[in-house]
Amino acid sequence: MDQDIKFYSRPSVPVELHKVRVVQKLHLKSVDERLRAIREGGFNTFLLNTKDIFLDMLTDSGTNAMSDNQIASMLQADDAYSGSQSFYRMEEALREVFGKHYVLPVHQGRAAENVISQVFVNEGDVIPMNYHFTTTKAHMEINGGTVLEIYTDEALKIKSTNPFKGNMDIQRLKDVIAEYGVEHVPFIRMEASTNLIGGQPYSMQNMKDVKAIADEHGIMIVLDASLIGENAYFIKKREAAYKDVSIKEILNEMCAMSDIVYFSSRKVSSTRGGGIVTDSEELMLKMRDLIPLYEGFMTYGGMSVREIEAMAVGLRETLDETVIGQSPAFIEYAVNELDDMGIPVVMPAGALGCHIDAKQFLPHVSQLDYSAGALAAALFIVSGCRGMERGTISMDRDADGNDVASDMELLRLAFPRRVFTLSQTNFLLDRLKWLHENREIIGGLKFVEEPAVLRFFMGRLDAVSDWPEKLVAKFKADFGDSL
Ligand code: F0G
Numbered sequence: 001m002d003q004d005i006k007f008y009s010r011p012s013v014p015v016e017l018h019k020v021r022v023v024q025k026l027h028l029k030s031v032d033e034r035l036r037a038i039r040e041g042g043f044n045t046f047l048l049n050t051k052d053i054f055l056d057m058l059t060d061s062g063t064n065a066m067s068d069n070q071i072a073s074m075l076q077a078d079d080a081y082s083g084s085q086s087f088y089r090m091e092e093a094l095r096e097v098f099g100k101h102y103v104l105p106v107h108q109g110r111a112a113e114n115v116i117s118q119v120f121v122n123e124g125d126v127i128p129m130n131y132h133f134t135t136t137k138a139h140m141e142i143n144g145g146t147v148l149e150i151y152t153d154e155a156l157k158i159k160s161t162n163p164f165k166g167n168m169d170i171q172r173l174k175d176v177i178a179e180y181g182v183e184h185v186p187f188i189r190m191e192a193s194t195n196l197i198g199g200q201p202y203s204m205q206n207m208k209d210v211k212a213i214a215d216e217h218g219i220m221i222v223l224d225a226s227l228i229g230e231n232a233y234f235i236k237k238r239e240a241a242y243k244d245v246s247i248k249e250i251l252n253e254m255c256a257m258s259d260i261v262y263f264s265s266r267k268v269s270s271t272r273g274g275g276i277v278t279d280s281e282e283l284m285l286k287m288r289d290l291i292p293l294y295e296g297f298m299t300y301g302g303m304s305v306r307e308i309e310a311m312a313v314g315l316r317e318t319l320d321e322t323v324i325g326q327s328p329a330f331i332e333y334a335v336n337e338l339d340d341m342g343i344p345v346v347m348p349a350g351a352l353g354c355h356i357d358a359k360q361f362l363p364h365v366s367q368l369d370y371s372a373g374a375l376a377a378a379l380f381i382v383s384g385c386r387g388m389e390r391g392t393i394s395m396d397r398d399a400d401g402n403d404v405a406s407d408m409e410l411l412r413l414a415f416p417r418r419v420f421t422l423s424q425t426n427f428l429l430d431r432l433k434w435l436h437e438n439r440e441i442i443g444g445l446k447f448v449e450e451p452a453v454l455r456f457f458m459g460r461l462d463a464v465s466d467w468p469e470k471l472v473a474k475f476k477a478d479f480g481d482s483l
Contacts, residue, residue: 012332012333012336013333013422014326014329014330014332014333014422015329016326016418017322017326018067018322018326018418021068026054026055027051027054028054028384028483029052029054029384029483030483031381031382031472031475031476031479031483032472033052034052034380034381034382034384035381035468035469035472037049037052037380038377038380038381038468039468042448042449042459042460042461042462043373043374043377043445043460043461043462043463044373044389044393044456044458044459044460044461045058045376045377045380045386045387045388045389046058046388046456046457046458047458047460048380048386052384053380053384053385053386054383054384054385055383055384055385055386055420055424055427055428056386057353057385057386057387057388057412057413057414057415057416057420057428058386058387058388058414059388059414059416060267060327060352060353060414060415060416060417061264061266061267062266062271062272063414063416063419064267064270064327064416064417064418064419065270065416065417065418065419066270066271066310066314067270067313067314067317067323069313069317070270070271070310070313070314070317071310073309073310073312073313074306074309074310076309077304077305077306077308077309078305079305080299080305081297081299081300082297082298082299083299084299084300084305084308086305086306086308086309086312087105087299087300087305087308088299089308089309089312090103090105090308090309090311090312090315091103092312093311093312093313093315093316094275094277094315096248096315096316097248097251097315097316097318097319098225098251098252098255098261098277099251099252099255099256100255100261100277100278100279101277101278101279102277102278102279102280102281102284103275103276103277104275104276104277104284104287104288104291104298104301105273105274105275105291105295105296105298105299105300105301105302105303105308106262106273106274106275106276106291106294106295106301106302107272107273107274107295107296107301107302107303108264108265108266108272108273108274108302109135109224109226109262109263109264109265109266109267109274110135110136110139110264111274111294111295111301111302112262112263112264112274112275112276113135113136113139113140113262114139114290114294115276115287115290115291115294115295116139116222116260116262116276116287117139117140117142117143117145118143118290119286119287119290120186120187120220120222120286121139121140121143121144121145121186122143122144122145122186123143123144124144124184125144125145125146125184125185125186126145126146126147126148126176126180126184126185127140127145127146127147127148127185127186127187127188127189128148128150128168128173128176128177128185128188128189129147129148129149129150129168129188129189129190129191130149130150130151130155130166130167130168130189130190130191130194130202131149131151131155131166131191131194131195131196131197132147132149132196133191133195133196133224134196134394134454134456135454136189136191136224138396138453138454145186148176150168150169150172150173150176151165151166151167151168151169151194151197152165152167152168152169153169154167155167155194155197155200156197156407156408158344158345158346158347158357158360158408159339159344159346159347160347160348161347161348162348163201163203163234163238163239163348164200164201164202164203164206164234164238164239165194165197165198165200165201165348165350166191166192166193166194166197166200166201166202166231167202167203167206168188168190168202168206168209168210170206170209170210170213173188173210173213174213177213177217177219182217182218182219185217185219186219186220187219187220187221187222187259187260188210188213188214188219188220188221188222189221189222189223189224190202190207190210190221190222190223190224190258191223191224191226191227192223192224192225192226192227192228192230192231192232192254193227193228193230193231193234193350193351193352195226195227195352196390196394196408196410197346197407197408198346198350198355198408198410199227199230199331199350199351199352199353199355200346200350200351201230201231201234201235201238201350201351202231203235203238203239204235204239204241204242204250204253204254205239205241207254207257208257210257211257220259220260220283221257221258221259221260222258222259222260222261222262223254223255223257223258223260223261223262224262224263225254225255225261225262225263225268226263226264226267226268227267227268227351227352228251228254228263228268228318229247229251229268229318229323229324230324230327230328230350230351230352231254231351232247232250232251232254232324233247233321233324233325233328234328234350234351235250235254236250236321246319247318247319247320247321247324248319251318251319255277259278259279259280259283260276260277260278260283261276261277261278262274262275262276262277263275265307265311265314265315268314268315268318269310269311269313269314269315269317269318270310270314270317270417271307271310271311271314272303272304272307272311273301273302273303273307273308273311275301323417323418324417326417326418327351327352327415327416327417327418328349328350328351330415330420330422330425331349331350331351331352331353331354331415332349333422333425334349334354334413334415334425334428334429335347335348335349335354336349337429338354338356338429338432341429341432341433341436342436343356343361343432343433343436344356344357344359344360344361345357346408346410352412352414352415353387353412353413353414353415354412354413354415355390355408355410355411355412355413356375356410356411356413356432357408357409357410358371358372358374358375358391358409358410358411359371359409361375361411361436361439362374362375362439362442364440365442365443365444366444367391367392367405367406367409368392368403368405369443369444369445369446369464370389370391370392370393370444370445370446370461371391371392371409371444372389372390372391372392372393372409372410372411373389373391373392373393373445373461374442374443374444374445374463375389375411375442376388376389376411377445377463377468378435378442378468378471379411379431379432379435381468381471381472381475382431382434382435382471382475383427383428383431383432383435384483385413385428385431387411387412387413387414388411388412388414389410389411389412389456390406390408390410390411390412391406391408391409391410391411392404392405392406392409393455393456393459393461394406394456396452396453396454396455397452413428434475434478438471438474441467441470441471441474442467442471443463443464443465443467444463444464445461445462445463445464446461446462446464447459447460447461448460448461448462
C-alpha cells in the first residue's frame with residue numbers, strides 16, 4: 001500500500017492522511033516571559049513548564065497523537081491485578097507485529113534495559129552496539145559492562161547521502177569479538193533508527209551481516225525496537241530489495257534475527273509502557289522473575305490497563321505506512337528547508353526529529369561550554385519551541401571528573417507523530433533562520449547544579465555572560481511587539 005501524494009508544483013510538501021478531531025490550545029508567550037522561564041528552568045529545556053512552551057519538540061516519547069481507535073479501545077479495558085483480558089489482547093498484538101511468542105510487560109523502555117542488563121551484563125563484559133542510548137549505557141555501566149560503539153565512518157558525518165548511517169561496521173565487530181573474547185560479549189545490541197546520531201536507520205542487509213557474525217560465535221542479538229516502525233519504513237523506501245515487501249514482513253524479519261526484542265511503547269505505539277519479547281522460553285525464564293520485583297504483576301508490568309489496550313491498537317497501527325511515515329515526511333521537509341537556508345542539519349533526514357549541528361551553527365562556542373544546550377536555550381527564547389540537547393551535557397563526566405565532549409553536538413527538534421501542522425513547522429523554520437543570522441550573539445553555558453548520573457535530566461546551568469539579554473534585545477529590535 002503506497003499512498004504517497006504527488007504534487008504538481010511542490011513535490012516536497014508533506015500531507016497528512018488523517019484529520020484533527022481533538023485539539024489542545026497553545027499559548028505563545030512574550031520573549032521576556034520566555035527568557036524568565038528558561039532562567040527559572042536552569043537553561044535546561046527538561047526543566048521548563050509546558051504552560052510556557054509553544055511547540056513542544058522535546059521528544060516523541062509519550063507525545064505522539066493517539067488515534068480514535070486507540071482512545072476507543074481504552075473503554076474496554078479490563079481492570080484486574082492478574083489475568084486481565086487487556087494484557088492478552090496486547091500479547092496477541094505483539095505476537096503479530098514482532099512475531100515473538102513470550103511477552104514480558106514493563107512500564108517503559110529503560111525498565112526493559114534494567115531487566116536485560118541485570119540478567120545478562122556482568123562485571124568486565126563489553127556490549128557492541130551500533131550506537132548507545134543514554135539510559136541503555138547507564139544501565140549497562142551500573143551492571144559493570146562497557147558499551148562499544150561499532151558504527152561506520154558515515155555515521156557521524158553531519159551531511160551524508162548514505163541512506164543507512166545506523167549500520168554496524170562488520171569488520172570492527174569481528175575485531176572487537178576477537179579482541180575481548182566471546183565470553184565477555186553477552187550480546188550484540190542493535191538500535192533501530194539510531195536515536196543519538198539523528199534517528200538514522202540500519203539496513204536489513206546490515207542486520208543479516210551482523211546476524212551471521214553473531215551465529216558464528218554463538219552470541220545473542222538484542223534489538224532495541226523503540227523506533228522500529230520508522231526503521232522498517234526507511235528499509236522499504238531506501239533498500240531496493242524491500243520496495244515491494246510489506247511493513248509487517250519487514251518488522252517480522254528484523255525481529256526474527258533477534259533473540260530478544262525490547263521497546264519503549266512511549267515511542268513505538270503512541271502510548272506509554274514498554275515490553276520485552278522473545279521466542280526462547282529459556283531466555284524468558286531468566287528475566288521473568290524481575291518483572292514482579294520491579295514492574296508489577298506479569299499481566300500489567302507497571303502499566304494501566306487502559307494504556308495496555310491503547311498499546312495493542314497502536315502496535316497494529318505501526319503496520320500502516322501512512323501512520324509510521326507521517327513523522328519522517330515532516331522531518332524530511334524541515335531538513336530540506338533548513339539545508340536550503342544553509343543551516344547545518346543531519347542528513348539524510350531520519351526518524352524522530354531534525355537534528356541541528358551545534359558545532360557548525362555556533363563555531364565560536366566550545367563543546368565544553370555546551371553549545372547544543374546553549375542553542376536549545378536560545379531557540380526557546382526566540383520562538384517558544386522546546387528542543388532537546390543531545391550533545392556534551394547528555395554525556396556524564398568520566399571517572400576522573402572530566403567533561404567528555406560528545407561525538408555529535410546536536411539540538412534535536414522532535415516531530416511527534418501527527419501532532420504539528422505544516423504552518424507550525426514553517427514558524428519553527430522561520431525562527432531558526434533568524435537565529436542563524438544572529439548566531440554570534442549566542443554564548444555558552446556552565447553548570448551550577450550537576451547530578452553525577454544522567455545529568456542532562458535534572459542539571460541546572462547558567463549563561464556564561466549576558467548573551468540571553470542581548471539576544472532578547474536584538475529580537476525586540478527586529479520583531480517589535482510581535483511574539
Ligand atoms: N531506547 C531508545 C532508542 C530510546 O529512544 C529510548 C527513549 C529508550 C530506549 C528508553 O525508553 O524513555 O520509555 O524509558 N527515548 C526518549 C527520547 C526518552 O526522548 O528519545 P523510555
